[in-house]
Amino acid sequence: MNHFKKIIVFMCINVFLIAQTGFIDIITTNDIHGMVGEQSATFMNPQYPPNILGGSAMHNYIKKIEEDTDLLILDAGNFFQGHPLGIADSGKFMIDWYNSIGYDAIVPGRYDFILGSKNLNHLIESSNFPFLAANLNCNNCELNSKNLLPFIIKEIKGIRVGIIGIVSSSLKDWVLAENLKGIEIDFEVDALKKWIPIVKETGADLIVILTSSGVPWDREIIYDKFIDRLKNDINWSPNDTSLNAVEMAYFAEGADIIISGGVSKGYPLPFYDPNSHVYTFQNYGNGTEFGHFRMKFDQLTKSFIGYESAVKGRISQTTLEDDFTFDKEIKDIIDSNVNDALSSVYTGNINWNKKNNNQCGKSFKSKINDWDVPSFNTNDIEIITWNCEFFPAAWDQTINTLSELILDIDADIYAFQEIRYVGWFSRLMELLPNYDFIISQQSSFMDQAIVYRKDMFDFVRQVEPFADNDYNFAGRPPLRGDFIYQCGDQKMELSVINLHSKCCDSGLQRRKNAAQMLHQYVSKEIDDGFSNFIILGDWNDDLRDLPGEHSFDSFLNDERFYFVNLEIINDPKQVTYPKEPYVSFLDHILTTNELLDNSKYYVQTLPIPDYLGGYEVYEELVSDHLPVMLRFSPK
Numbered sequence: 001m002n003h004f005k006k007i008i009v010f011m012c013i014n015v016f017l018i019a020q021t022g023f024i025d026i027i028t029t030n031d032i033h034g035m036v037g038e039q040s041a042t043f044m045n046p047q048y049p050p051n052i053l054g055g056s057a058m059h060n061y062i063k064k065i066e067e068d069t070d071l072l073i074l075d076a077g078n079f080f081q082g083h084p085l086g087i088a089d090s091g092k093f094m095i096d097w098y099n100s101i102g103y104d105a106i107v108p109g110r111y112d113f114i115l116g117s118k119n120l121n122h123l124i125e126s127s128n129f130p131f132l133a134a135n136l137n138c139n140n141c142e143l144n145s146k147n148l149l150p151f152i153i154k155e156i157k158g159i160r161v162g163i164i165g166i167v168s169s170s171l172k173d174w175v176l177a178e179n180l181k182g183i184e185i186d187f188e189v190d191a192l193k194k195w196i197p198i199v200k201e202t203g204a205d206l207i208v209i210l211t212s213s214g215v216p217w218d219r220e221i222i223y224d225k226f227i228d229r230l231k232n233d234i235n236w237s238p239n240d241t242s243l244n245a246v247e248m249a250y251f252a253e254g255a256d257i258i259i260s261g262g263v264s265k266g267y268p269l270p271f272y273d274p275n276s277h278v279y280t281f282q283n284y285g286n287g288t289e290f291g292h293f294r295m296k297f298d299q300l301t302k303s304f305i306g307y308e309s310a311v312k313g314r315i316s317q318t319t320l321e322d323d324f325t326f327d328k329e330i331k332d333i334i335d336s337n338v339n340d341a342l343s344s345v346y347t348g349n350i351n352w353n354k355k356n357n358n359q360c361g362k363s364f365k366s367k368i369n370d371w372d373v374p375s376f377n378t379n380d381i382e383i384i385t386w387n388c389e390f391f392p393a394a395w396d397q398t399i400n401t402l403s404e405l406i407l408d409i410d411a412d413i414y415a416f417q418e419i420r421y422v423g424w425f426s427r428l429m430e431l432l433p434n435y436d437f438i439i440s441q442q443s444s445f446m447d448q449a450i451v452y453r454k455d456m457f458d459f460v461r462q463v464e465p466f467a468d469n470d471y472n473f474a475g476r477p478p479l480r481g482d483f484i485y486q487c488g489d490q491k492m493e494l495s496v497i498n499l500h501s502k503c504c505d506s507g508l509q510r511r512k513n514a515a516q517m518l519h520q521y522v523s524k525e526i527d528d529g530f531s532n533f534i535i536l537g538d539w540n541d542d543l544r545d546l547p548g549e550h551s552f553d554s555f556l557n558d559e560r561f562y563f564v565n566l567e568i569i570n571d572p573k574q575v576t577y578p579k580e581p582y583v584s585f586l587d588h589i590l591t592t593n594e595l596l597d598n599s600k601y602y603v604q605t606l607p608i609p610d611y612l613g614g615y616e617v618y619e620e621l622v623s624d625h626l627p628v629m630l631r632f633s634p635k
Contacts, residue, residue, distance in 0.1 A: 023294040024156050030076035030261025031285025034086015037338040042471040054287045056331035057324035070156050076261025077109025077212035084341035091123045099128045107132050107165040109212035110174040117142040132165025135191035141182030162204025164195050166211040170242035177426035188243045189251050196254040205302040207255040213245045214262030215282040249273040249280050256304035268314045283316040291316045354458040360487035361456035364434045366407040368400050373611045377410035380633045385536040387417045387625035392424045394621050401621045403431035412453050417500040417538045419447040442467035444475030448498040457483040472513040474502040492634040499537035511551035519554035531594040542584045543569050564589050564603045574605035576626045589630045601632035
């Protein structure tokens with residue numbers, strides 16, 4: 001064959017091969033958390049943040065692509081909690097927005113249960129697309145919608161794409177027990193082994209796993225540790241363990257790609273598993289990004305042969321104002337609803353006309369008696385701030401120890417920070433029969449909780465200001481609880497604001513900004529006529545720090561406020577973080593002078609390690625921070 005003929009044959013072969021390759025465009029989102037409005041990207045540049053257009057730009061982008069090709073549009077959970085827009089109407093607006101986009105499926109994430117299974121079921125009923133959860137088993141639970149399915153098969157370009165939903169099996173660690181009644185979750189490995197063959201037998205050519213199990217930060221490091229454990233730990237089985245998305249991928253033989261959510265960390269390229277040959281995709285969350293890539297398939301064999309990026313060599317795109325245009329009609333709708341949601345947070349009236357049962361609070365003895373801890377209860381009000389590091393630090397041991405401490409100390413209100421696993425907080429509360437609680441609904445991680453005597457305080461409302469702009473609060477907006485206290489003839493309206501500020505020296509400017517924002521918020525409330533505030537928590541600054549090296553100035557320079565623990569910060573026995581070499585006083589209680597004016601009060605760091613056999617035992621079982629208590633008489 002001469003050289004010219006070889007060229008012709010080569011060109012024909014390539015044309016034939018190209019003709020056999022098909023593409024399916026896939027749009028993905030995850031962890032939107034109700035953030036479809038415009039936002040300033042302070043995480044990119046705190047001083048000069050670029051503008052992110054959000055949902056209106058994504059809507060415009062998708063509608064233009066749909067003019068030329070069919071799309072597969074998928075979401076990996078946590079779609080409405082996190083911004084007032086998403087939670088003000090319990091997620092209804094977000095479902096309307098998803099319907100307008102034309103999503104094909106969503107898998108529920110742990111935050112989608114934040115208002116309970118009944119609310120999630122209503123949202124599922126309102127959607128024009130199915131929610132997928134193959135490993136969720138309902139035993140007389142409230143998730144009974146026929147729109148909740150294990151999988152779907154969608155035909156695009158002659159290819160039958162099977163989409164299986166896998167909910168994180170660690171759901172019970174993350175979600176309040178009352179929100180998961182009657183629900184059981186199968187482990188990821190069992191779910192994959194069961195459902196991939198079923199979907200193939202049903203006729204799927206390609207298989208997509210849609211999961212809320214999450215691709216972790218440092219995915220390569222986590223994966224290597226997982227493989228090492230898989231090979232070397234003979235006492236461990238992955239079959240009865242909750243796995244993240246890259247760990248799941250190892251066992252996903254027969255599937256082609258995984259679309260993941262559950263962690264707001266995004267990656268510009270997917271993770272490839274050398275065992276299963278599955279690609280795992282995840283975008284950044286909070287409405288900043290969406291993914292767009294093309295799944296490649298062989299038209300003859302209808303088999304998966306890889307993927308390619310839609311633009312710029314990335315699987316994800318940030319809707320920056322410089323790069324995108326928005327749909328004006330959609331933008332106006334989003335803006336209007338954002339304004340309404342923010343109004344409900346910042347200008348909503350408080351209904352103080354609650355009926356109190358006029359009791360002064362009952363004390364209960366703990367059924368657990370491992371420690372000899374004295375009562376600090378008196379006829380006054382005791383309120384405690386307590387950072388319970390990575391709660392629960394020692395799992396069941398923490399639950400038993402902390403429940404005994406709470407009942408023995410016998411305070412009236414506890415403000416906890418750093419609640420890592422909300423599901424375990426339910427277990428704690430089961431052991432506290434005379435207390436009720438509220439817990440963060442808008443936080444990104446490490447929630448705050450307020451525990452209060454339910455026959456001494458009437459709960460009025462829960463508000464989380466700055467959930468719409470929580471960068472300076474490190475993704476943990478303050479938790480405000482409004483209560484009516486009544487004991488005999490004494491009655492008082494009280495607002496408790498629980499704060500957990502950004503940690504460490506690198507967060508100083510954010511702590512300063514957060515304190516200024518909070519000062520302005522509370523000042524407006526005072527100007528409007530309400531002044532009974534207690535602001536407490538882990539401020540991550542020491543009142544002994546030099547000027548300019550702390551975040552307290554806006555409150556210290558306002559004579560309407562007073563840090564009650566100023567009176568004990570120079571006592572080395574009362575530091576709240578006694579761990580060398582960072583011994584410091586980080587946990588503070590701030591009140592309005594109006595609340596404590598002419599009343600007697602007492603403040604103390606509680607020496608709990610003394611009752612538990614030392615700080616090392618206390619740190620192992622409870623926390624590295626010590627609790628601080630304020631005792632005061634109602635005016």
